[in-house]
Amino acid sequence: MAPISFLIACLLAFTLEIFFSPPVSSSASLLSNSKYSSSMKDLIKLGEGCVNHPEDVSVVVRKGALYTAARDGWVKYFILHNETLVNWKHIDSNTFLGITTTEEGDVIVCDTEKGLLKVSEAGVEVLDPDVRFTNDVIEASDGSLYFTVSSKKYTPAEYYKDLVEGKPHGQLLKYDPELEETTVLHEGFYFANGVALSKDENFVVVCESWKFRCRRYWLKGPRQGRLESFIEHLPGGPDNINLAPDGSFWVALIKVYVIDGMQDRLLKQRE
Template sequence: MPHVQILQGLLKVNEDGVTVLASHFNGSQIRFADEVIAASDGSLYFSVASTKFGLHDWHLDVLEAKPHGQLLKYDPVLNKTSMLLDGLGFTNGVALSKDEDYLVFCETWKFRCCKYWLKGETKGETETFIENLPGGPDNINLAPDGSFWIALLQLRSEKLEFVHTSKACKHFLAAFPKLFRLINPIYKKASVVNVATDGKIIRKLDDPNGKVMNFVTNALEFEDHLYLGSLNSNFIGKLPLKTV
């Protein structure tokens, strides 16, 4: 049975139910809203991983390897969505700095995170925060000390490198997505990094063989523990940071 995709966009969820805040942008439906962060003034910054492919077709985005991602802003006062950046490489996690003077957003297929300045002389400008990460950055969360936790997807492998050298292989895997899952290392290990405000890695935590968790997409620090979310597990991981 084929997947049924319900394209909603940016949602507000509370005790009264679900409200759609933004389902379209510039006349086009928001196909793949990914991550959102709220600023203290009520503004919502959110990523669109791909304007071409939806959630269940994410593998087609990586096979095509073209920048279809966006970074958008929703103004709740004006009920208006505006574009901050376009042409991004699978825009994923979004986090605000401690002083809310810049955003950090993840480009999964480019193995990097970038800063988008919200205040000061550099307002509206973009710069690289960290690049050449040892995995594709998924979600990013602000830590209590002002650093950032980034969950990494294991996308690099010799098998995948070969795929990107052959259009025939790409078309074949696009037609048979189960094969893409079999050769993809994303399901075999877990990795997260803690990155300082200067873009340097403070520490890296791994489950290299996926014995406890794999396909970890989120890491959130709370009261000296790191909480881990995975798309391949039916539980939330909890790791005491004082012991690592």
């Protein structure tokens, strides 16, 4: 890697390290100084002080509940009409990332160490123990699970190494519940993150954090098996993604701060 590329990658990795692990004393000031704070003043915080670093949520409309998996090992849900928090199932783990709820009422959890998990009233089942650094998952109408592996080479604690190396180690995979098999649909993502199905389930969208873009993988139709651009040059690294009722997508972005004078060079490196 050329010296300037290495320097930029190190600066970005350092910035992301601060973002993912902010000092506790600075978290309040970050919100109060934000230009968006005025629009957030009427928001209701659910589970404040009771939920330890949740990565993702999934709403079950028929139950009026919102599920999440926290770093204290609990899969929890909020009863929305009275804002009650229930500790539902405990797993001996603190490495949860994305989750989704299924039509049967189970919760699928991406555990970066244990693999892909199914949590139900009966307990916890490991669907695939061989995948690591699973990040996000979504269920299709036929019960298939589409999920991402952010890096097949590095662990979550080594994410900055994945960034600095600058090579695509991410994957999109599919779990077939009938065959109980996992297949790799596509490789070569620069930190594969969130994943979402289109409304007609013809394609999935994968967030590619290090490239500031999302890509579309076709599941059906004449383009089946093809990977193509969905949106480029986002103003931050795309993280989680969810399908909206109208068929569009909500994308959460990792805010990246770049030192003055370095932004143009960073953009050139991404291209």
